[in-house]
Amino acid sequence: MAELTRKEVEELALLARLHLEPDELDRIGSELGTILAYFGTIAAVDTTDVPPMTHAVPVDLALRADDPAPSLPVAEALRGAPKRDGDLIVVPAIIPGSES
Amino acid sequence: MPEQIEKQTKQTEMERMLETWEPVIGLEVHVQLATRSKAFSPSACEFGAPANSLTDPVVLGMPGTLPVFNRAALELALKLGVATGSQIRARSRFARKHYFYPDQPKGYQISQYDEPLCEKGHVDLIVGGAIKRIKLERIHLEEDAGKNTHVGAVSHVDLNRAGVPLVEVVSAPEITSAEEAAEFMRALHRLVRWLEISEADMEKGQLRCDANVSIRLRGEDRLGTRTELKNINSFRFVQNAVENEILRQIRIVESGGRVTRETRLWDADLGQSAPMRSKEEANDYRYFPDPDLPPLVVDGALMGGILKKLPELPAARFERYQKQHGLAVDDARTLVSDRGLADYFDALVTAHPGDRSGRMLANWMLTELLGALNAEGKEITQSPVPAATLSALIVLVENGTISGKIGKEIFAETYQTGEAPLAIVDRRGVRQISDEAALWEVIDRVVAANPKQADGYLAGKDQLFGFFVGQVMKETQGRANPSMTSDLLRKRLGR
Structure with a gap:
């Protein structure tokens, strides 16, 4: 399996919201390459006619009844919030009008 | 610009x-x-x-x-x-x-x-x-x-x-x-x-x-x-x-x-x-x-x-209302804009005797009932007039017991008080007069009292016909059967 290019490592870092210094980019690039090589080993196995498996246990999805239960108290829910304004969590500005 | x-x-x-x-x-x-x-x-x-x-x-x-x-x-x-x-x-x-x-x-x-x-x-x-x-x-x-x-x-x-x-x-x-x-x-x-x-x-x-x-x-x-x-x-x-x-x-x-x-x-x-x-x-x-x-x-x-609980869908009803009940496109579209409206109309059709009244039912519902509900900011599901009651009122108009005009007054009262349409008609004594002899009696009286207008109409003043209809309605408090009144007046006035 091919080594990751520097650009691919930079993209991965961006997607993971990680800031990496140039030397870290080199180091992580090579470490990720090693990890990818393990997948190369797995990928080498002949899986013709083997259906893809996405779950280790052959069970169907369990469903629950639509019964509401009490929510967390607001103080408890916000205990880990870095910054608050009343009962709202405060984060650095996201682009205006982009709420989704 | x-x-x-x-x-x-x-x-x-x-x-x-x-x-x-x-x-x-x-x-x-x-x-x-x-x-x-x-x-x-x-x-x-x-x-x-x-x-x-x-x-x-x-x-x-x-x-x-x-x-x-x-x-x-x-x-x-x-x-x-x-x-x-x-x-x-x-x-x-x-x-x-x-x-x-x-x-x-x-x-x-x-x-x-x-x-x-x-x-x-x-x-x-x-x-x-x-x-x-x-x-x-x-x-x-x-x-x-x-x-x-x-x-x-x-x-x-x-x-x-x-x-x-x-x-x-x-x-x-x-x-x-x-x-x-x-x-x-x-x-x-x-x-x-x-x-x-x-x-x-x-x-x-x-x-x-x-x-x-x-x-x-x-x-x-x-x-x-x-x-x-x-x-x-x-x-x-x-x-x-x-x-x-x-x-x-x-x-x-x-x-x-x-x-x-x-x-x-x-x-x-x-x-x-x-x-x-x-x-x-x-x-x-x-x-x-x-x-x-x-x-x-x-x-x-x-x-x-899921299949058992699925209602008839809006597009299907839109077509059914036109094909089966003869509704105009706009009326059909209005009815299927909301499930409550369509369900009420269906209830009205079910409650109503005969199956040729689609347009009339839609008219009464969309004009009188929705008009009254909108004036109060109410939804169709909050209508004080059940479909069966509205149908009963429309029956009175269809069979000539009351005129359409009186029907609107009766509707307003039913809407306000919940009283049954027929009970209001009887209490107010507004049954339409469709008895030919009774109408002849009124028409004779009206024409005799207005000889100048009768001559004028005979001489070609068409607009005077409306005057006589108005007089008959006035004499009968609006209860004279309108089409019979027109027919009999034409005979009496000579053209």
Whole structure:
């Protein structure tokens, strides 16, 4: 399996919201390459006619009844919030009008 | 330029451009499902609750928590799947869609990707008097995100909405005008309310829309570069934003430029869109099957239950009202705009003797009943006049017991007091006089009392006929049978 290019490592870092210094980019690039090589080993196995498996246990999805239960108290829910304004969590500005 | 002229100029420019260019539009509509609790955990779903008061460890994405899917969300999504004629997957799958955003504490949204619940359905639009069918690519299940509010240099996050179950309805790119895009939204809005899947209140964000827009030369098969419009959350915005985008793209291409593939935000106040900063959309969602959620299985028993509960759909009723009950297109369209209206009309038809009164029933219902309800800001479901009572009143008019004019007065009283129409008629003594002898007696008296007018009419003054009708009505307090009165008056007056 091919080594990751520097650009691919930079993209991965961006997607993971990680800031990496140039030397870290080199180091992580090579470490990720090693990890990818393990997948190369797995990928080498002949899986013709083997259906893809996405779950280790052959069970169907369990469903629950639509019964509401009490929510967390607001103080408890916000205990880990870095910054608050009343009962709202405060984060650095996201682009205006982009709420989704 | 005055607004009116500007609008007209734009209109003409658009018409000229559309002779050459064909817009191709696909919509992605998110609909919140009306469950009591969230998609994957038991926190309540409720609009307008105090900020961050509807969360639990699953919603907050706490380590060690596991999602358990809500059966009601599945049932509501299946109802929509069946109503849109979709193929339902016996086994569908949840996937993780990864992105970092403060409204999504887990760092991913649970959605469906390569194995959605429903595929290849359709939505029927009412365009003019006809049904136009727009194909759907898919309907899939997912969870909503929290809500960000932007306040100067910071953003506020409320996670009450996070985890609310949604369906995303994706149309095929076969909508060809801004009006049709808005009509698609209306049709979907009508359908989900009809099926009681969602309140679909757009002001509460329960129905939200993104549009993919491109243009191509007429006759061309290949699709042009598309842009995605976000933030178009009203029927009017959909139409304005899409129209604006079609014009923008045609102007770019006609002046030798190329459309850039990008996501644009609609600003309803400015009436224009602007590109989102490209860094913000530099997303690679890295979908993969959610290991926490085994395959979602839909079996025959579940489907049987859904099929049994499915009501007749708006488009089917729209056609039935015209074909079977002879209604005008506009009346049929009004009736199917709301399930309550259509159900009331059906109850009225059922209660009413004979089957030739469709137009008359629709008239009374839409004019008198809806008029009275609208004046009070009431819904049809709050009508103080049951369908059987309205029918009883219409019967009195149809069989000549009272005139149509008196009927309206009786209706007003029934509406106010709830008293039965026939009881009001008898108490007020307003039965129509259809007895020929009684009418002759009145007519004789009226003509004898007005010899000059009678001569005038005979000499050709046609308008005097109305004078005599008026006199007869006055003498009988409006109770004289109008058509008999006309016939007898003609005989008496000699022409």
